[in-house]
Amino acid sequence: MKPIVRIAPSPTGNLHVGTARTALFNFLFAKKHGGTFIVRIEDTDRERSTKEYEENIKESFNWLGLSYNEGGYHRQSERSDIYKKYIEKMIENGSAFVSKEEPKNEGERAEVIRFKNPNKKIIFEDIVRGTVSFDTTELGDFVIARSPEEPLYHLAVVIDDHEMNITHVIRGEDHISNTPRQILIQEGIGAKKPLYAHIPMILAPDRSKLSKRHGAVSVIEYKEKGYLPEALINYLALLGWNPGTEKEIFTTEELVEEFSLEKIQKGGAIFDEEKLKWINSEHKKKLSTDSLNKDMKTAIREVIGDNLNKMEIARIMNLLEISGGQYSTISQQKELIEKEGWKDYMLDNSKPRYSKELLYWKEEKDLESIIRHLEKARDILSEIDEKKFSNENVKQSIWDYSGEVGRGFVLWPLRVAFSGKEKSPDPFVLASLLGKKETLDRIDSAIKILNS
RNA sequence: GGCCCUAUCGUCUAUCGGUUAGGACACAAGCUUUUCAAGCUUGGAAGCGGGGUUCGACUCCCCGUAGGGUCACCA
Numbered sequence: 001m002k003p004i005v006r007i008a009p010s011p012t013g014n015l016h017v018g019t020a021r022t023a024l025f026n027f028l029f030a031k032k033h034g035g036t037f038i039v040r041i042e043d044t045d046r047e048r049s050t051k052e053y054e055e056n057i058k059e060s061f062n063w064l065g066l067s068y069n070e071g072g073y074h075r076q077s078e079r080s081d082i083y084k085k086y087i088e089k090m091i092e093n094g095s096a097f098v099s100k101e102e103p104k105n106e107g108e109r110a111e112v113i114r115f116k117n118p119n120k121k122i123i124f125e126d127i128v129r130g131t132v133s134f135d136t137t138e139l140g141d142f143v144i145a146r147s148p149e150e151p152l153y154h155l156a157v158v159i160d161d162h163e164m165n166i167t168h169v170i171r172g173e174d175h176i177s178n179t180p181r182q183i184l185i186q187e188g189i190g191a192k193k194p195l196y197a198h199i200p201m202i203l204a205p206d207r208s209k210l211s212k213r214h215g216a217v218s219v220i221e222y223k224e225k226g227y228l229p230e231a232l233i234n235y236l237a238l239l240g241w242n243p244g245t246e247k248e249i250f251t252t253e254e255l256v257e258e259f260s261l262e263k264i265q266k267g268g269a270i271f272d273e274e275k276l277k278w279i280n281s282e283h284k285k286k287l288s289t290d291s292l293n294k295d296m297k298t299a300i301r302e303v304i305g306d307n308l309n310k311m312e313i314a315r316i317m318n319l320l321e322i323s324g325g326q327y328s329t330i331s332q333q334k335e336l337i338e339k340e341g342w343k344d345y346m347l348d349n350s351k352p353r354y355s356k357e358l359l360y361w362k363e364e365k366d367l368e369s370i371i372r373h374l375e376k377a378r379d380i381l382s383e384i385d386e387k388k389f390s391n392e393n394v395k396q397s398i399w400d401y402s403g404e405v406g407r408g409f410v411l412w413p414l415r416v417a418f419s420g421k422e423k424s425p426d427p428f429v430l431a432s433l434l435g436k437k438e439t440l441d442r443i444d445s446a447i448k449i450l451n452s
Numbered sequence: 453g454g455c456c457c458u459a460u461c462g463u464c465u466a467u468c469g470g471u472u473a474g475g476a477c478a479c480a481a482g483c484u485u486u487u488c489a490a491g492c493u494u495g496g497a498a499g500c501g502g503g504g505u506u507c508g509a510c511u512c513c514c515c516g517u518a519g520g521g522u523c524a525c526c527a
Contacts, residue, residue: 012526045526047526049527101525103525105524105525107525108525109525131520132457134456138454142524143524146525152524152526153526156527173458174520174521174522177457177521177522177523178522186522198457200457200520201519203519205463217504235464239464242466245475246476248464248476248477266457267457267523268458268519269461269463269465270464271463272464272478274477274501275476275477276479277476278478279477301485317513323488323490325489325490340489345491361486362486387490394489400488403485407485408486410486411484411486411487421487421488422487422488423489425487425489426486426487426506427486
């Protein structure tokens with residue numbers, strides 16, 4: 001039998017990474033066995049549900065590539081006729097009854113529908129946890145609907161799972177104690193029983209429930225930070241599940257191939273963005289240079305500005321690539337561009353600013369010798385043809401001289417002359433990016449500073 | 453508090469009675485022909501405690517302890 005599974009998010013907030021992970025496990029399980037994956041929007045709480053959040057949920061699933069099957073998108077708010085039928089039937093057969101109430105809070109009804117609890121022991125098999133048993137006596141005759149048109153969560157879930165022929169309920173561990181009362185309702189309406197798999201929670205670094213105060217918790221935030229959807233999918237899959245091999249980088253197709261409910265973990269797992277970053281960089285390494293370049297350009301424009309010319313962008317892209325930033329997320333790239341301060345010395349009109357002392361290499365104190373080294377470097381570089389002013393040629397030409405007198409004594413002041421910074425890519429790269437004229441100009445400026 | 457679930461390096465995890473307890477992220481050190489980053493190499497790092505069962509327990513059972521979940525006219 002082909003499995004039919006569902007993810008049932010409630011549109012009361014942006015799609016949470018925990019819900020996304022539950023959706024992913026459902027999706028992988030369905031795809032693996034040629035089954036059906038359904039999205040069911042649980043919006044029976046009209047007060048808290050909004051259209052915007054529903055849109056966010058759709059957008060997030062879409063971005064992650066978790067697509068539901070044809071006709072597999074439902075809203076509980078549009079199914080009240082179905083619920084009404086069941087509620088009436090339950091009242092009729094005595095598994096539920098209308099109950100007079102004393103409203104405690106505003107909005108509460110004076111008359112609600114309660115489930116007639118048979119007060120029995122419920123035992124069910126959970127695919128990840130084994131046998132779980134509850135005594136439902138303490139649940140009492142719990143409320144299942146405000147009115148025949150307004151079912152509450154537990155009732156709506158059971159009716160929908162039954163109507164949609166759900167075979168496996170794969171959901172978060174926080175629902176495990178909801179299961180017995182849902183089984184009770186199933187018995188009340190004569191529904192077939194799905195199999196259960198309660199997956200562990202995603203935790204914050206302090207092992208508490210992952211919430212907004214811990215930083216980014218919604219899928220959309222990770223999208224905005226520039227993570228690749230397949231990287232987030234890959235990471236989420238590894239939180240609470242593993243294939244039993246040492247392979248860690250997966251495409252979604254590979255996950256479908258490997259996935260099995262039996263390998264799901266029991267304990268909760270802390271969400272570690274550092275590992276997500278690493279997985280993201282591994283996925284980026286498989287990307288075409290075209291899309292890598294597109295991301296880099298976006299990051300550069302966002303940090304330095306929109307009015308950059310082609311040459312300037314190319315120069316900074318080059319630096320970003322050399323600094324290993326091409327495999328980072330856009331937000332990490334932006335951080336890097338900011339931190340490295342390339343806009344201070346890599347734009348057409350920028351002149352690096354630095355103190356005279358910065359030009360001194362380590363213990364070197366002899367002003368004359370630094371000037372001598374810079375002048376010599378200048379002479380050597382001016383020999384190179386302007387059109388052949390490449391990284392390799394610059395390096396080659398200056399290599400022997402710097403070797404004779406000590407590399408640092410020549411290379412350090414050159415690098416400072418070009419960048420004005422303590423940290424930067426090497427002087428050969430900078431010189432080739434700057435071009436011959438600008439390179440020589442900057443050496444002259446450095447000499448001038450030393451002479452002043 | 454009642455009920456339920458869980459428990460291996462800082463983190464994610466492998467181990468389904470016999471292993472020098474393995475891998476990855478992170479971290480540290482060294483190397484990489486100037487700084488930073490990257491890269492490479494190396495290293496430190498774990499079975500919550502106590503009882504059983506067994507020739508032998510991380511692994512099975514019990515009791516503690518700790519963490520989490522849940523106890524709505526929310527989902």
